[in-house]
Amino acid sequence: MVLISYINPFSSEGEAIVREKGSIEGIFEINPELLQIVTDSDHQNLSDDKNIPQNYADLALKRLEWYLRKKNDKKFDQNDYAFLMNPEIAKFDVISFYTTAQAIGIKFSPNSRESRILIESQGNLIEKRFEKLDARQRKELVNTLINQMITEDNIKWTSLGELLGNKKIRLTDMILDQGEVILEKDDFLARFEDKIVGRGPEKMYDLLIGDKIKEMIISRMVMQKTENYIKKVHEMASKIEAHPSMNEIGEQISEKIKSMSYFGGSSGSGGFGGDVKASKLQPEAFPPCIMKTIEGVGSGNRNDAIVLLLTSFLSYARLYPTVFRNETTTKISDIDPDLQITINEIIPLIFEAAENCNPPLFEDDPQEKLNVIAKLGFGVNKDPELKHEGESKWYTPMSCDKIKIHLSALCKPDATCKKIGNPLSYYNRKRWEIRTSGDVESSDSKSE
Numbered sequence: 322m323v324l325i326s327y328i329n330p331f332s333s334e335g336e337a338i339v340r341e342k343g344s345i346e347g348i349f350e351i352n353p354e355l356l357q358i359v360t361d362s363d364h365q366n367l368s369d370d371k372n373i374p375q376n377y378a379d380l381a382l383k384r385l386e387w388y389l390r391k392k393n394d395k396k397f398d399q400n401d402y403a404f405l406m407n408p409e410i411a412k413f414d415v416i417s418f419y420t421t422a423q424a425i426g427i428k429f430s431p432n433s434r435e436s437r438i439l440i441e442s443q444g445n446l447i448e449k450r451f452e453k454l455d456a457r458q459r460k461e462l463v464n465t466l467i468n469q470m471i472t473e474d475n476i477k478w479t480s481l482g483e484l485l486g487n488k489k490i491r492l493t494d495m496i497l498d499q500g501e502v503i504l505e506k507d508d509f510l511a512r513f514e515d516k517i518v519g520r521g522p523e524k525m526y527d528l529l530i531g532d533k534i535k536e537m538i539i540s541r542m543v544m545q546k547t548e549n550y551i552k553k554v555h556e557m558a559s560k561i562e563a564h565p566s567m568n569e570i571g572e573q574i575s576e577k578i579k580s581m582s583y584f585g586g587s588s589g590s591g592g593f594g595g596d597v598k599a600s601k602l603q604p605e606a607f608p609p610c611i612m613k614t615i616e617g618v619g620s621g622n623r624n625d626a627i628v629l630l631l632t633s634f635l636s637y638a639r640l641y642p643t644v645f646r647n648e649t650t651t652k653i654s655d656i657d658p659d660l661q662i663t664i665n666e667i668i669p670l671i672f673e674a675a676e677n678c679n680p681p682l683f684e685d686d687p688q689e690k691l692n693v694i695a696k697l698g699f700g701v702n703k704d705p706e707l708k709h710e711g712e713s714k715w716y717t718p719m720s721c722d723k724i725k726i727h728l729s730a731l732c733k734p735d736a737t738c739k740k741i742g743n744p745l746s747y748y749n750r751k752r753w754e755i756r757t758s759g760d761v762e763s764s765d766s767k768s769e
Contacts, residue, residue, distance in 0.1 A: 323408045323411075323454065323462055324408065325469070326338060326411050326412075326414075327408050327410075327411035327414065328462060328543070329466055330414075330415045330418045331543065331550070332466075338412050338415045338416065339416065339419055345420065345566050347376075348377040348378045348416075348566060348570075349376055349377075349378050350376055351376055352375065352376050352377070354413075355375070355377075355413050356373065356375060358407060358409045358410050358413070359373055359374060359410070360373070361407075361409075362406070362407040362409075363403060363407070364403045365400060365403040366401045366403070372401045372402075374404070377413065377416050377420055378570055380410075380413055380414065380417040381420045381421040382573055382574065384418070384421065384442060384446065385421070385439065385574065385577060386402075386577060387402040387442070387446070388441065388442030388446070389578065405446065405449075406449065406450060408450075420570060421570070421574065422551055423554050423567055424567045424570035424571040425439055425554075425574060426551040426552070426553070426554025426555045427554060427558040427563045427567050427568070427571060428563075428567070428568060428571030428574075429555075430555065430708060431548065431551050431552045432707050432709075432710050432711060433707065434578065434654055434655045435574055435575060436548070436551050437652070437711075439551070440544050440547050440551075443543060443547050444540045444541065444544040447539065447540040448536065448540055451463070451536050459532065463532045463539065466539050467504065467535050467539065470538075471538075477501055477502070481502065481538075489541040489545055490538065494537065496509070498512050498513075503530065504534065506523065506530075509522075509529075510522050510523070510526065513525075599656050599662065600639075602639050602666075603751075603752055603755065605751075605755065606747075606748050606752045606755060607751075608735075608737070608738065608751075609732075609733045609734065609735055609738070610724055610728065610731040610733070610744060611630070611631065611744055613733070614731060615670075615674045615677070616677060617674070617677035617678050618674075618678050618679070618730075618731070619678070619730070620678075620679065620680065620685075621730070623675075623678045623685075624682070624686065624689060625728055626678075626728055627671065627674060627678065627682055627689065628693055629696065629716070630719055630724065630731075630744070632693050632696045632697065632716070633715075633716045633718040634748075635670055635671060636667050636697055637717060637745055638745060638748050639662060639666060640653060640656045640662065641656055642745060642748065644717060645717070645746065651715075652698055652715060653698055653699075653705070653710065654710055664704075664705060668693070668697075668705070672690075675689070690703070691703065695712075696713070696715075696716045698710055698711065698712075698714060698715035698716075699712065699713065700713045701713070717745075718743055719743075719744075720742055720743050721741065721742050721743060724744070737750060
């Protein structure tokens with residue numbers, strides 16, 4: 322039988338496992354029972370000892386490593402982490418999960434990259450674990466979890482308000498009727514059977530809802546509980562001195578993230594982010610539309626040119642120029658953890674260009690300063706702060722087609738423009754041309 326805590330560590334069963342463990346003593350000690358479960362896992366790669374977690378602390382790091390490698394490493398092999406999909410590991414997994422959450426909550430802010438990676442990895446791990454279960458186990462576990470996590474007979478969409486408010490779930494993901502979320506087949510048939518024409522009602526239920534919507538709700542609820550738990554630990558950490566082991570685990574988590582993905586910054590450091598790196602800006606590689614914006618824009622184009630075009634271009638060109646190539650989502654703090662590059666380099670350039678406008682943009686419309694911060698992903702606030710990151714989206718540069726439509730006065734294409742579809746693509750091509758021509762020493766080697 323698969324333990325409930327294998328999917329939901331916050332279940333009463335999961336809490337009982339934590340109480341039984343009692344303390345964090347021994348989390349760095351080799352655990353023979355854990356080693357046996359790992360080595361007995363189907364398809365587990367045993368050729369490299371580095372694949373085998375030997376204690377709770379190792380397992381805590383492996384859970385994050387699995388997610389980061391799966392997301393960023395093209396050579397990722399699931400068999401290196403087959404033990405994570407073995408239900409027998411549940412009791413060890415619960416302890417390792419709480420160890421990770423506590424270490425992150427103690428050492429980092431709830432809005433940190435470390436917090437976000439744990440939250441995302443937990444949701445992703447739940448989804449993959451469901452996929453690996455056989456059909457009978459999967460259905461039984463889903464129904465048990467739903468009944469435990471949602472106690473109302475008729476689920477009002479408002480009861481999912483926290484998930485909706487934090488954008489972990491969307492109303493469009495679910496089937497609603499009179500404000501109620503429809504999850505069970507009997508309920509679906511009672512409400513919609515007479516209205517379905519040309520398709521079998523039961524097949525329509527399987528297509529629209531089935532277990533996939535239930536599984537999504539379960540994973541999102543656990544993600545939200547993880548986020549809330551980290552916040553709770555972080556608040557408590559200011560009042561209680563943390564155990565030294567928690568600080569040590571926190572350091573190991575930070576180093577793990579830095580060492581193996583684009584979250585650390587530059588390439589060439591053993592990571593999997595390809596050529597993702599933050600490097601000094603090369604103005605000689607800027608496209609014509611960006612140069613015109615920096616020099617100063619007239620009143621008809623100021624707002625969009627500064628807030629939408631320049632803000633996104635400069636921030637990505639400085640921090641994450643290969644965002645379109647790598648197809649990964651990120652936040653500024655993943656690359657600029659203390660926001661010093663953003664505050665001291667990027668924002669001053671944007672504000673200088675705003676001052677060059679005719680008339681100066683912020684003199685006429687000071688609200689646009691807040692919009693600049695919002696477009697960087699820090700919500701409508703005066704300054705970029707980690708506690709506000711994620712309140713809005715870090716906008717990517719608009720395409721050349723959109724510039725032609727909305728900022729036509731700035732679009733004066735040169736020969737390179739004809740080969741690309743976005744100002745950032747222009748910048749990357751020009752940098753490559755400069756580097757290969759040898760005319761200017763590449764600033765990529767001066768990675769920050």
